[in-house]
Amino acid sequence: MSVYSLMAPHIGNMGNGNTAWIGDYKGVPMMYAMRGSIFMAACIDVPHSRMSCGFSGFSDGWQDISRNRKMTWEFHRADNGNVAITAEVEVPESGEFTFYLGFGNTADEAALKARSTRMKDYRDVLRKFTSQWSSYHAYLGKQYAKEWNNALDERSITVVKSHQAKDQFPGALIASLSIPWGNSKGDNDIGGYHLIWPRDMVEAAEAQIAVGDIDGAISALRFLLVTQEDDGHWQQNMWLDGGRYWEGIQIDETAFPVLLAHKLWKLEKIDMHNAWPMVRKAAEFLVRSGPCTQEDRWEEDGGYSPFTIAVEVAALLSAAEFAEFNGEADTAAFLRETADSINSNIERWTYATGTDVSRRFGVDGYYVRIAPPDRGMRFASSALLGYVPIKNRPVGQSDVPAEEIVSTDALALVRFGLRSPGDPRILNTIRVMDGILRTDTRSGPVWHRYNYDGYGEHDDGTPFNGTGKGRGWPLLVGERAHYELAAGRREEAQKLMAAMEKMTSSGGMLPEQVWDAPDIPGKGLFNGKPSGSAMPLVWAHAEYLKLGRSIHDGRIYDMPEVTRLRYLEGSNRSTLSIWAFSNKFTWLEEGRTLRIQLRATATIHWSGDGWKTIVDQDTDHSCLNQFYTDLPTSEMKAGDTVTFTFFWKDSATWEGMDYSVRIMADHGKA
Numbered sequence: 001m002s003v004y005s006l007m008a009p010h011i012g013n014m015g016n017g018n019t020a021w022i023g024d025y026k027g028v029p030m031m032y033a034m035r036g037s038i039f040m041a042a043c044i045d046v047p048h049s050r051m052s053c054g055f056s057g058f059s060d061g062w063q064d065i066s067r068n069r070k071m072t073w074e075f076h077r078a079d080n081g082n083v084a085i086t087a088e089v090e091v092p093e094s095g096e097f098t099f100y101l102g103f104g105n106t107a108d109e110a111a112l113k114a115r116s117t118r119m120k121d122y123r124d125v126l127r128k129f130t131s132q133w134s135s136y137h138a139y140l141g142k143q144y145a146k147e148w149n150n151a152l153d154e155r156s157i158t159v160v161k162s163h164q165a166k167d168q169f170p171g172a173l174i175a176s177l178s179i180p181w182g183n184s185k186g187d188n189d190i191g192g193y194h195l196i197w198p199r200d201m202v203e204a205a206e207a208q209i210a211v212g213d214i215d216g217a218i219s220a221l222r223f224l225l226v227t228q229e230d231d232g233h234w235q236q237n238m239w240l241d242g243g244r245y246w247e248g249i250q251i252d253e254t255a256f257p258v259l260l261a262h263k264l265w266k267l268e269k270i271d272m273h274n275a276w277p278m279v280r281k282a283a284e285f286l287v288r289s290g291p292c293t294q295e296d297r298w299e300e301d302g303g304y305s306p307f308t309i310a311v312e313v314a315a316l317l318s319a320a321e322f323a324e325f326n327g328e329a330d331t332a333a334f335l336r337e338t339a340d341s342i343n344s345n346i347e348r349w350t351y352a353t354g355t356d357v358s359r360r361f362g363v364d365g366y367y368v369r370i371a372p373p374d375r376g377m378r379f380a381s382s383a384l385l386g387y388v389p390i391k392n393r394p395v396g397q398s399d400v401p402a403e404e405i406v407s408t409d410a411l412a413l414v415r416f417g418l419r420s421p422g423d424p425r426i427l428n429t430i431r432v433m434d435g436i437l438r439t440d441t442r443s444g445p446v447w448h449r450y451n452y453d454g455y456g457e458h459d460d461g462t463p464f465n466g467t468g469k470g471r472g473w474p475l476l477v478g479e480r481a482h483y484e485l486a487a488g489r490r491e492e493a494q495k496l497m498a499a500m501e502k503m504t505s506s507g508g509m510l511p512e513q514v515w516d517a518p519d520i521p522g523k524g525l526f527n528g529k530p531s532g533s534a535m536p537l538v539w540a541h542a543e544y545l546k547l548g549r550s551i552h553d554g555r556i557y558d559m560p561e562v563t564r565l566r567y568l569e570g571s572n573r574s575t576l577s578i579w580a581f582s583n584k585f586t587w588l589e590e591g592r593t594l595r596i597q598l599r600a601t602a603t604i605h606w607s608g609d610g611w612k613t614i615v616d617q618d619t620d621h622s623c624l625n626q627f628y629t630d631l632p633t634s635e636m637k638a639g640d641t642v643t644f645t646f647f648w649k650d651s652a653t654w655e656g657m658d659y660s661v662r663i664m665a666d667h668g669k670a
Contacts, residue, residue, distance in 0.1 A: 003091050004071060005099060006061055007042060008084045011035035013194075014187045020053035020083040022076045025111035028118075031085045032107055039103065041110035042085070045118055046097040049088040053078045061086020098122050136161065144212030148552040151501045155508040156541035157211055160204050163538050164216060169240040171219030173201040173538065180512065180534045181463035193534045195245050198224065198234040199297060200539045202256035206263065206558050207542035210549040214269050221264060224257045225278050232285030236295065251286065251293035252308045255315035258282050259560060262318035266561070276326050283319035283335060284624040286312055288599065289582050291342045291349075292373045297409070298449055300391040303402075304349035304371040307409035310416040313339045317562040334623040340574035341595070343418055343567065348589070350410075351425060352384055352403040361435055363428035369407030369450045392454030394467050400452055406436050407450040408476050411483045415556060417563030421487040430483075439472050439516040443528030444499025446472025446514055447480060456513055456531065461523035463532055471513040471531050474503045478543035486556050497547055500540075503528060510544065511535035575634065579661065587664045590638045594661060597628040598646065604629060606644035608636060616647075638665035 009018045012035050020033045031042045031051060052074045054060040061084060064073045071088045089097060102113030140146070140157070165172040179185055179192030205220035227242040228234060234257065236248040261275040290312050296305040316339035323332040352358065353365035372386035387399040410429045413419040419426055437448045449455075453470025457463060481496035503514045511530035519526045550557040566572050577588055580597040588594055596604050596619070604617045619627035633642055640663045646655040 002070060003089045004061060004065060005044065005087045005089060006084060007031065007033075007086075008056060008060075008082075009033035009035070009040055011038050011040060015056075015082045016187050017080055018083045019080055020078045020085050022051045022053060022085075023107075025108065025115060028111075028115055030111050030114070031087065032110070033083065033085065034107065037105060039105065039107045039110040041102045041104075041107065041114045043100050043111075043114050043118060044087060044089060044097055045100070046092055047090045049090060050074055051085070051087045052076075053083060053085045056082045056084045060084035133158070139215075140212040142212075143214055146211060148548055150497065150544075150548045152504065152508060152510070152541070152544055153211070153548060156207075156510075156545050157213075159509070159536045159541045160207055160538055160545070161213070161216065163204070164220070165240055169223070171216075171221070171223035172196055172240045173204050173220055173223075174240075175200045175237075175539065176512075176534045176537055178534045178536070181457075181465075181532045183532070184463040184465065193537075195237040195239060196227075197237045198253040199250070199256050200542075202260045203546075204538050204542040205260055207545040209263060209267070210546050210557055214264075214267070217260065217264060218269060221257070221260055221270065221275070224260070225275075228257075228278055228281060232281035232283075233289070236299065246299075248295040248299060249289070249293075250295045250297065250299070250308070251290050252297055252311040254282050254285050254289075255308075255311040258315040258318050259311070262321065262560070262562075263558075265322075272322065272325055276322050279319050279322045280331075280624075283316065283323075283331075284626075286316060286319075287335070287338050287597075287624055287626055288580075291345075292583055296370055298455075301370050301388050303373045303388070305369070305409060306346065306350050306367050306407075307412040309342060309346055309350075310412040310418050313343050313418060314416045314560040314563050316342075317566060318560060321562060331623055334626075337574070337576060338578065340566075340572055341576040341578050344574040345577060346413070346418070347425065355384070355403045357404060357406070357432060357436075358428075361428075361432045363431055365425065366406065366429040366432040367410035367413070367425065368402055369405040369409060371402055390452045390454065392464070392467055392470075393452065394454075405450055405452060406432050408433060408437060408447050408479060409450075411479055414483055414486050415479065415559060417559045418567055420568060421483060441472065441503075441514060441516050441528030443502035443514065444496070445477065446474065446499075446503070446516055446528075447476040448472055449476070456533065457515070457525070459517065461515075461520040461525050471533070472516045473513055473540075474500050474510050475512075475537065475540040475543050477503070478540070478547045481547050482550060482556055485550055485554075486559075490551065490554070493547070493551055497544070497551065500544055500547075503530070505530050505535060509536035510540040512537040512540065576630075578628075579659075584659070586660065587662045588633060590636075590663055590665050591634055594631045594633040594642060595628055596631065596644065597626050599626065601627050601649045602646040603649065604631070604644055605647055606631060606642060608633075608640060608642050610641070611643065633661075633663065636663045638663050 011018055018033055018035045023030050023032055028043055033040045050071050052061055054075050055078055064071055100114045100117045102110045104110035163174050174194055175197050176193035205217040208216040233254045235244045236246045258279050261279055264270045265272045291309050292304055293308045294302045297307050316335045320332040320335035349371045350367050351365050352368050358365050384403050386402050388402050388405055390398050390400055414421050436451050439446055448470050454467050456468045456471040458468050477496050477500050481493040485493040504510055512533035513531045514528055515525040515531045546557050575592045576595055577592050578595045578597050602619050607614050617629050619629045621628050641660050643658050643660045645658045
C-alpha cells in the first residue's frame with residue numbers, strides 16, 4: 001500500500017494566487033507555499049520517494065494518482081494559482097509518521113519553525129492538548145453538577161468551546177469553522193461562517209451558562225462590551241477583531257447582548273454597574289430604531305418579525321431593570337412603556353386573518369413570517385398588505401404576498417414569554433406551520449425556516465449557488481421541542497431531542513440543514529442526514545444543550561423572567577401606540593393613545609378635524625435622546641383622522657409634509 005500526503009494551501013483564506021515549490025532547509029526536504037507576505041513550510045519525519053507541486057484540478061498529485069494509480073509526476077514549482085503539493089511517504093514498520101507545518105514572514109522562517117517543531121515529541125503536544133480539555137471539563141463539574149447526560153452533550157460542549165477564541169481575541173465565538181457548500185465556493189466568499197454573529201454568540205454563551213461554563217459566558221460578554229458600536233448596536237457579523245463584514249443591521253442582534261448581561265447579573269456573576277453603560281446604549285438604539293428591523297434573523301428581509309420583536313421586548317424589560325437599579329426610574333418607566341406598547345401591537349403587525357391560507361387550514365388566522373416595513377406609507381405595516389421579496393429565488397419568483405409566508409419564528413413569542421403556549425393564535429399558527437413547513441425524515445420530523453425558502457441544495461442535489469430550495473433545520477427541531485415543553489408535553493420534547501441526535505454526521509456534528517428528499521448517494525445526500533450546509537453549526541449545538549437543560553428543569557431555561565412575570569403571570573396591557581420615523585403607520589384602533597416620538601425636539605402641529613381647529617403641542621418629555629408627547633386620540637371615534645406635521649425647534653424649520661392616522665373600529669382593515 002502506498003501512502004500520500006496532499007496539501008492544498010489557501011493562505012490568507014484565498015485559494016487563488018498561491019505559489020508552491022519543492023526545496024530544502026539545511027538539508028531537510030521541504031514543501032513550500034506563499035501568498036503575499038505569508039510563507040508556509042511543511043516537512044515529514046520519515047523519508048519520501050517523491051514530492052511534486054501543481055495546479056489543483058490539472059497537474060496536482062491527486063490528478064496524477066487518479067489517472068496512473070500511483071505518483072509519477074515530479075513538478076518542482078507552481079506559480080500564482082490554486083496549487084497543491086503531494087508527497088509519497090515511505091511508511092516505516094511502526095506505521096507511524098508525523099507531518100509538521102510552520103508559518104513565517106519568509107520561507108526560511110517558516111522552515112525553521114517547521115523543523116524546530118520536528119524536534120519536539122508530538123506526544124507532549126498531545127498530552128498538553130488533552131490536559132487542557134480535561135481541565136475544562138473538570139471546571140464545568142465544579143461550577144455546576146450537571147444531573148443529566150444526553151447523547152450529544154459532551155460533543156456539543158466541545159463544539160461550542162472549540163469555536164471560542166482563547167488568547168488573542170478572548171471570548172469571541174464564531175458561528176462555524178465551516179463554509180456552507182465550501183467545495184463549490186470561490187475566493188469571493190472568504191467569510192463563510194468563520195465570523196461572529198452577536199445573536200449566535202449569545203445563544204452559545206447562554207448554552208455555556210446552562211452547562212456551567214460561567215467564565216466562557218463572561219468572556220463572551222466582555223467581547224461584546226468592547227465591540228459595541230458608538231450608537232449602541234452591533235454589526236450584523238464581524239471578524240475576530242470587531243471589523244465589519246456584512247453591512248446589515250438586525251434589531252435582535254442588539255437585543256441579545258442585553259439578555260446575556262441580564263442573565264449573568266441575575267446569577268450574580270457580573271457587576272451590574274459595569275454592564276449598565278453597554279445596556280443603556282443598546283436600549284437607546286432599540287427604542288430609536290425598532291420595532292421594525294432592517295433584517296430579520298434569517299438576514300434576508302426587513303419588517304416586523306415575531307422573532308425579532310419577542311427578543312426586543314424582552315431586552316427592553318431587562319434594560320428597565322438595569323435602569324431601575326442604577327437610579328434611573330424615569331428611564332425604566334419609559335422602557336417598560338415602550339415594551340408594553342410593542343407587545344400590544346404584535347397581532348396588528350404580524351397576525352393575518354381571513355386569508356386563503358387560514359381557510360385552507362380551518363383557522364381564523366396565523367402569525368406571518370414578517371410584515372413589510374413602511375414603503376411610502378402604502379402598506380401601513382400590516383400582515384395583510386404588501387409583498388416580501390424572498391431572497392435566493394430565481395428571477396421572477398421572489399415577490400410573495402406577506403400573508404402567504406409562514407415561518408417557525410412565531411414560536412419565539414412563547415419562548416421569550418410574550419404569549420402563552422395555549423394562546424389560540426399560537427395554536428392556529430402551529431397548525432398552519434405544521435401543514436406547510438414540517439417534513440418527516442428517517443431521522444424524525446424537521447421544519448423549514450419558511451415556505452418559498454431558496455437557501456439550500458437544488459432538487460437534483462447540486463449545491464446552493466445563489467438559488468436553491470431550503471431544507472429542514474435541526475435547530476428548528478430544538479425550538480419546536482422547547483415549545484412542546486412549554487405546553488406541558490415533556491415526552492414529545494424528548495422525542496424531538498432524540499430526532500436531533502439522529503440528524504448528526506458520523507462524527508456527531510449537527511448541521512445547519514438536513515437533506516429531506518429521497519437519497520442521492522452520488523452526491524452524499526441521505527434523507528434525514530446532513531446536507532452540504534454549514535457543519536457543525538454552533539447555534540444548533542447550543543440549542544441542543546439548552547434543550548437538555550430545559551427538559552431537566554421542566555421549564556424553558558432561557559425564558560426571561562421579566563417577560564414571564566409581566567405578560568404570562570401579570571396582566572400588563574397597553575393602549576399606547578408609538579408613531580416614529582422608524583415605525584410609521586396610517587391607522588389606529590379606537591381607544592388607543594397616539595404617542596409621537598422623535599429624535600429631536602419639535603412642536604407637533606396637529607388637527608383632528610381636517611385643520612378646522614389646530615393644536616400646537618410640544619414634545620414635552622424626553623428619555624434616551626427620544627423626544628415625545630401623547631396626543632389624546634383615545635377620545636376620538638372610528639372614522640376620525642388625526643393629521644400632523646412638525647416644526648423642528650433646533651433648526652427652526654418645518655417638516656414640509658403632513659402625516660395622517662385614521663381611527664379604525666376593526667383591527668387590520670385599513
